[in-house]
Amino acid sequence: MKRILIKNARIVNENEVFNGSVIIENEIISEILRDGKEPLATCDEVIDAGQQYLLPGIIDDHVHFREPGLTHKADIFSESRAAVAGGVTSFMDMPNVQPQTTTLETLEQKFELGAKNSIINYSFYFGATNNNTELLKSLDKTRVCGIKLFMGSSTGNMLVDRMAALERIFNKANILVAAHCEDQNIIRQNTEAIKAQYGEDPDVSLHPVIRNAEACYSSSSLAVSLARKTDARLHILHVTTGKELQLFEDKPIKDKKITSEACIAHLFFSKDDYATLGTRIKCNPAIKEVTNRDALRKALNSNLIDVIGTDHAPHLLTEKIGGTLKAASGMPMIQFSLVTMMELVKEGILSIEQLVQKMCHAPAELYEIHHRGYIREGYQADLVLVNPNAEWEVTSQNILSKCAWSPLEGHRFTSKVEKTFVNGKLVYDSGLVDETYRGEELKFRLQ
Numbered sequence: 001m002k003r004i005l006i007k008n009a010r011i012v013n014e015n016e017v018f019n020g021s022v023i024i025e026n027e028i029i030s031e032i033l034r035d036g037k038e039p040l041a042t043c044d045e046v047i048d049a050g051q052q053y054l055l056p057g058i059i060d061d062h063v064h065f066r067e068p069g070l071t072h073k074a075d076i077f078s079e080s081r082a083a084v085a086g087g088v089t090s091f092m093d094m095p096n097v098q099p100q101t102t103t104l105e106t107l108e109q110k111f112e113l114g115a116k117n118s119i120i121n122y123s124f125y126f127g128a129t130n131n132n133t134e135l136l137k138s139l140d141k142t143r144v145c146g147i148k149l150f151m152g153s154s155t156g157n158m159l160v161d162r163m164a165a166l167e168r169i170f171n172k173a174n175i176l177v178a179a180h181c182e183d184q185n186i187i188r189q190n191t192e193a194i195k196a197q198y199g200e201d202p203d204v205s206l207h208p209v210i211r212n213a214e215a216c217y218s219s220s221s222l223a224v225s226l227a228r229k230t231d232a233r234l235h236i237l238h239v240t241t242g243k244e245l246q247l248f249e250d251k252p253i254k255d256k257k258i259t260s261e262a263c264i265a266h267l268f269f270s271k272d273d274y275a276t277l278g279t280r281i282k283c284n285p286a287i288k289e290v291t292n293r294d295a296l297r298k299a300l301n302s303n304l305i306d307v308i309g310t311d312h313a314p315h316l317l318t319e320k321i322g323g324t325l326k327a328a329s330g331m332p333m334i335q336f337s338l339v340t341m342m343e344l345v346k347e348g349i350l351s352i353e354q355l356v357q358k359m360c361h362a363p364a365e366l367y368e369i370h371h372r373g374y375i376r377e378g379y380q381a382d383l384v385l386v387n388p389n390a391e392w393e394v395t396s397q398n399i400l401s402k403c404a405w406s407p408l409e410g411h412r413f414t415s416k417v418e419k420t421f422v423n424g425k426l427v428y429d430s431g432l433v434d435e436t437y438r439g440e441e442l443k444f445r446l447q
């Protein structure tokens with residue numbers, strides 16, 4: 001049995017930061033030693049962390065890796081490679097691919113693609129439509145992370161807005177329903193009004209006027225009321241407004257059935273950034289006023305926002321040409337999610353313990369992931385070593401996503417991911433990815 005010792009680390013876990021060492025045996029964290037305590041048995045390999053932070057690997061509950069069918073934009077191999085370079089060790093991928101993941105067959109095909117192509121651990125959402133509710137009860141609760149519900153159209157055509165269908169989905173779902181909430185009628189009205197004033201394809205700065213706070217609140221409050229009525233397990237994705245926060249309870253995850261996610265782009269950018277970044281930061285729901293961004297940031301210090309995801313949604317730059325109606329919505333983000341949040345830690349927006357809570361522990365708890373998301377003895381050794389004092393710049397040379405651009409190009413970060421372990425294997429090390437490694441299927445709700 002191979003034993004790896006990571007010593008002299010500042011371990012961030014379960015609301016504390018302490019000096020210590022971790023021993024990995026094969027795939028598992030076998031021992032956690034506090035302070036300078038030496039291991040009893042010898043280790044085959046010793047890594048001196050030099051007082052860098054050792055965190056549980058990031059679990060991203062919201063990605064679009066575009067496979068199958070949209071692989072000119074991205075694929076599971078390319079994006080899991082970018083992810084591991086960013087300290088992400090597990091992802092949950094959305095169903096708006098081609099063909100859409102809305103049948104048991106297409107779901108099975110995605111699991112096969114994950115096993116074949118993913119460098120990190122993976123799971124896949126099942127897409128709910130107006131007419132596949134009968135399949136929901138046959139989903140394997142231990143394999144499928146959740147049901148994705150588009151309440152309001154986004155990229156791909158999985159809009160579910162007939163009230164009867166919505167209620168049926170909430171009733172039949174026996175696992176978590178993750179919802180994209182934007183009211184289609186409000187968006188349609190806003191679009192017509194803006195087009196009448198500004199022409200066929202208005203400037204991207206009008207995106208948050210079309211997809212406004214009212215559209216978000218109208219849809220998320222409907223989702224919350226339906227979930228309450230049916231006692232469903234609801235997770236509202238990419239919350240973008242301060243107003244929506246009043247729909248949630250400031251309670252631990254275990255004490256509630258309605259939870260929420262905020263995404264990196266909405267926590268980092270605001271409407272003011274359209275002037276310099278244009279359609280690169282166009283996404284749905286839209287990036288809004290700085291007051292909304294700041295309300296989301298504040299909520300990270302409570303349980304009003306439970307998890308931080310990326311909504312990593314790559315497009316080619318040529319697909320991002322145009323204004324608010326023509327340019328594609330979504331941006332790549334997964335490679336830089338951890339370092340972006342480290343910037344907010346340095347700004348005092350949240351503590352590093354809270355970062356680990358929202359990006360590692362909370363997704364594990366919320367989705368009931370088996371033995372991941374914490375630095376605990378007996379858990380899978382998904383770990384990331386972060387240097388908090390290393391300045392570097394995002395350039396076209398170090399972007400690993402297939403689309404080869406980032407809204408963060410030119411941004412200088414002051415923290416750097418040095419090493420990422422996936423199931424005890426050092427898969428990312430100082431700029432190099434072990435492309436031969438394959439991750440494991442995430443397991444959920446095991447008793």
Ligand SMILES: [Zn+2]
Nearest residue numbers: 062064094311
């Ligand atoms: Zn998404």
